[in-house]
Amino acid sequence: MSLQLVWFRSDLRTHDNRALAAAAAKGPVIGVFLPSAAQWQAHGHGAGKIDFWARGVSALQEALRGLNIPLLQRDINAFEHAPDTLLALAREYGAQTLHFNQEYPLNERRRDDAVLAAFAGAGIAAHGHHDAVAFAPGELLTGKGDYYGVFTPFAKAWHRRISAERLALDDAPPAQAPLGIQADASGEKALENTPEPHRWPAGEDAAADQLARFLRFRGRYYNAQRDFPAVSGTSELSPYLALGMISHRQCLQAVMSENNGQLAEGDAGLGTWVNELVWREFYQHVAAGFPRVCRHQPFKDSTRALEWRDDEAGFTAWCEGRTGYPLVDAAMRQLVTTGWMHNRLRMVAAMFLAKHLLIDWRRGEAFFMRHLIDGEFGANNGGWQWAASTGTDAAPYFRIFNPTTQSTRFDPDTAFIARWVPELAPLTPKARHAPPAAERSLLGYPQPIVEHKAARQRALDAFKALP
């Protein structure tokens, strides 16, 4: 009996899981999950994401139970203990091969390299599969053989080379004969709880339902509605994609079945949505190809010398949703309360911190990571560096959103503001975009902590001063 170990990480599903499918094709499988609380904290993940992770592991365990695959859990606390722990398990159960799906940020790659080296040293096979993206980092390169640092040519290359084979789905493996190995208790107990667990039911069934609902009711309107935070116009699949409770292939296959077999062509709403999945992949390639971004460095070297301001009061006001800019405040309160923020607002809130307050984007990146249930290194870092004009495809430094104009364009009837900044609800919808000073005082809402024009100029000056 050639036992196969499958190490689950951020790929918490039994369907269309490359490592699991490859392992099950070779022999009976034992699953492993290694809770790594100290490491997750060092990576800045907060209670909401860790709780979602734990609930996802429980759901995975249930799904694996139906296949007679036991899921073992060994608390390793930090990545450095992964090689010894996995080797010990492989020896204990006489496993022939270890399988896992690769993760691309630097610390994860180092961890996986150490595991591969330890297994090679012990003479046990170990295999890292490419699963999270259609093209493994390094497969799509510019004509000069470099990683893409700009999205549009990356996306063109992606569309040129995507094929049915790359998007082929792996079935969940058939149930195996019981191994007589007891699964470990669910990780749920070991990890923290979040205030709103019911908003995001965990697991691959919940993810599949969410995808089906999106494609049935919203997919075709995606282009028209995706920028309006008061409307539920986007898929809200990010937490599931971040922890692999659904795969990008499952998403893309579902789009093709709705869209006459097409991805980019055909329905404009669905085509635009596909493009967002390509953005997700792009930022994973950036994390792998430009490891400096994993070391808290800007992608654009020229912005390294930028003089960010020390402004604790400003940072606290931003975190607490008390900047006096209603759309920014509504966004930050949505984040802190629900663990999720609408994409348009992530751009507005991030740009406000990095440009209006001229506070180091890395502080904002860390704050988002601590609160986002979908916190994912590539997308978060990429989004922040875009907003701060330090990254790939970055907004040019002189492009600075006016938060009030963003509010009138994207929350025209201020329904979103009224929901998250209830102290402004008594005002007329129009007045809520930028309430008059006297009304603010009456309603207990702060005056703007910076004046848009002056703050904009200060940011422009700081960027112009770069060598």
Ligand SMILES: Cc1cc2nc3c(=O)[nH]c(=O)nc-3n(C[C@H](O)[C@H](O)[C@H](O)COP(=O)(O)OP(=O)(O)OC[C@H]3O[C@@H](n4cnc5c(N)ncnc54)[C@H](O)[C@@H]3O)c2cc1C
């Ligand atoms: C400052 C900032 C921080 C961000 N941090 C994260 C993060 O930690 N995790 C995260 O998943 N996304 C992040 N994003 C990207 C984006 O805001 C979210 O993916 C999106 O809002 C999730 O909502 P949705 O699932 O309804 O997206 P949809 O619009 O339905 O898009 C479908 C999927 O495509 C991917 N996606 C969409 N937009 C982007 C993008 N700009 N970059 C990368 N992937 C994208 C996500 O996986 C998303 O679930 C960030 C964006 C910014 C500007």
